Amino acid sequence: MVEMSPIEKFYNKFNEEKRLNSRHGQVEFITSMKYIHKYLEGKDNPKILDVGAGTGRYSVALANEGYDVTAVELVNYNLGILKKKGSSVKAYKGNAMNLKRFEDKSFDLVMIFGPMYHLEKFEDRLKALNEAKRVLKDDGVIIVAYIMNDYTIIFHAFGENAINQCVAEERFTKDFHCISKEGDIYHSVRLEDMEELNKAAGLTRIQVVAADGPANYIRPVLNSLDEEGFKHFIEYHLATCERMDMMGATAHTIDILRK
Numbered sequence: 001m002v003e004m005s006p007i008e009k010f011y012n013k014f015n016e017e018k019r020l021n022s023r024h025g026q027v028e029f030i031t032s033m034k035y036i037h038k039y040l041e042g043k044d045n046p047k048i049l050d051v052g053a054g055t056g057r058y059s060v061a062l063a064n065e066g067y068d069v070t071a072v073e074l075v076n077y078n079l080g081i082l083k084k085k086g087s088s089v090k091a092y093k094g095n096a097m098n099l100k101r102f103e104d105k106s107f108d109l110v111m112i113f114g115p116m117y118h119l120e121k122f123e124d125r126l127k128a129l130n131e132a133k134r135v136l137k138d139d140g141v142i143i144v145a146y147i148m149n150d151y152t153i154i155f156h157a158f159g160e161n162a163i164n165q166c167v168a169e170e171r172f173t174k175d176f177h178c179i180s181k182e183g184d185i186y187h188s189v190r191l192e193d194m195e196e197l198n199k200a201a202g203l204t205r206i207q208v209v210a211a212d213g214p215a216n217y218i219r220p221v222l223n224s225l226d227e228e229g230f231k232h233f234i235e236y237h238l239a240t241c242e243r244m245d246m247m248g249a250t251a252h253t254i255d256i257l258r259k
Contacts, residue, residue, distance in 0.1 A: 020055075020057045023223055023225075023230065027215040028211045028215070029057060030238075031254075032143070035143065039143070039256065040067070043108050043109075046109060047070070047106065047107045048067055048107060048110075049071075049099075049107040049110045049111070050069060050070070050072070050113070051112045052072070052096055052113060053091070053113075053114075054073060054113075056087070059087075059089045060085050060087040060089055069090070070091075070102075071092070072092050074096075079091060096112060096115035096132075097131060098131065099131040099132075099134070104134055105136065105138065106135050107136055107140060110136050112144045112145065113145040114145065115128050116145060117146070119187065120184065120187050122196075125197055126197060126200050133201055133203060141206070143257075144254065145211065145254050146188070147186060148249070149189055152178055152186075152188040153172070153176055154217070155216060169181075191208070191248075203258065203259065204258055205257055208253055208256065209241050210241045210242075211251075213237045213240065213241055216251040
């Protein structure tokens with residue numbers, strides 16, 4: 001029997017569908033879809049590749065809108081859920097660092113909405129970006145999702161009262177830049193880390209967006225809002241999510257790139 005990776009073991013227990021359907025998950029989804037649609041606009045029958053597709057929250061939604069979508073997912077459990085949704089998505093088991101199944105310049109849009117959360121090493125993240133770049137058409141766009149450094153510190157280290165343990169374990173530099181340890185499931189970044197990766201991959205940023213802004217910090221508040229109140233929160237968030245002063249503490253960013 002092949003031993004499962006730590007990521008596979010984690011997602012066999014973690015309810016990804018529940019997270020994405022929560023109010024804070026909806027904020028992330030609505031925002032990301034807005035920018036996916038923005039960069040698909042005007043393209044003739046675009047081909048989309050969803051790398052690290054999870055249970056298909058994005059790939060299935062886009063396929064149901066009529067787009068030609070291919071999905072790659074590492075975790076068998078998630079892949080099984082995706083396939084059971086009965087969409088037109090062409091779904092394969094695979095790794096973000098090796099997309100050899102696909103030819104060069106095959107896709108108009110490549111989404112990497114998960115792998116960068118879990119790839120610890122710079123060189124592994126760079127491999128994922130380089131593979132996305134390889135399969136991207138010359139006029140295509142890559143959208144990459146990240147977990148942000150200060151969200152990890154504020155929400156988890158302080159919010160879960162783990163700060164003393166984190167300091168004792170030397171989880172941060174003196175200026176509170178998170179330090180990844182071998183065996184960690186999640187890895188967070190700052191904007192400068194993202195910029196360093198982009199430069200190494202020869203990719204240019206079009207824009208960066210705070211995918212969920214303050215939503216994760218105020219989960220109980222979002223859950224208490226009626227539908228009209230939640231609609232107004234979405235309006236507020238979409239009006240502010242491109243502001244650079246929102247990037248530091250948002251839970252997730254999406255980095256929108258071109259060759």
